[in-house]
Amino acid sequence: MPAESPPKPPPTLYEWIGGMPAIERLMDTFYRKVRQDGVLAPLFAHMNAEHPRHVAHFVAEVLGGPTLYTKERGGHPHMISRHLDRQLTQPHRTQWVRLLLEAADEIGIPDDADRG
Numbered sequence: 593m594p595a596e597s598p599p600k601p602p603p604t605l606y607e608w609i610g611g612m613p614a615i616e617r618l619m620d621t622f623y624r625k626v627r628q629d630g631v632l633a634p635l636f637a638h639m640n641a642e643h644p645r646h647v648a649h650f651v652a653e654v655l656g657g658p659t660l661y662t663k664e665r666g667g668h669p670h671m672i673s674r675h676l677d678r679q680l681t682q683p684h685r686t687q688w689v690r691l692l693l694e695a696a697d698e699i700g701i702p703d704d705a706d707r708g
Contacts, residue, residue, distance in 0.1 A: 604656030609701060615652045619644040622695035631687040635678070 609615060623644040626632045636643075649661040650671055661667060 606652055606655040606657035609655065612648065612652055612657065614699070614701070615655070615657070616645065616648045617699050618692075618695055618701065619648040619651065621699055622692050623647075625691045625695060626688075629687060629691060631683060632691070635680075635684065 606615075609618075623636070623639070626636050627639075646661065646665060649658075649664065653659050653661045653667075659667075661671070665671075
């Protein structure tokens with residue numbers, strides 16, 4: 593009897609979501625919503641055009657993708673440093689998550705990695 597091949601490992605979340613193109617679409621869609629949002633727009637009033645790409649690289653890295661954010665921006669310590677002393681409130685956080693979920697639905701991110 594031939595030896596069975598080892599089971600294929602599950603995809604990383606980065607692979608499951610669709611890689612960098614999907615994450616960049618997610619961040620572009622999300623930050624478009626942020627710019628139009630009454631709660632969050634003031635916090636991002638001075639956001640440069642590259643911000644969504646930088647965040648996409650960070651998210652990709654966290655989800656198991658390439659380490660572009662670490663190489664280009666300094667990794668997690670840099671991201672933390674960008675969010676210190678921002679006086680973020682619970683309504684800011686709630687709206688941030690709400691808009692991110694709306695953006696994920698809008699671009700068609702699957703609901704369940706097992707069914708992706």
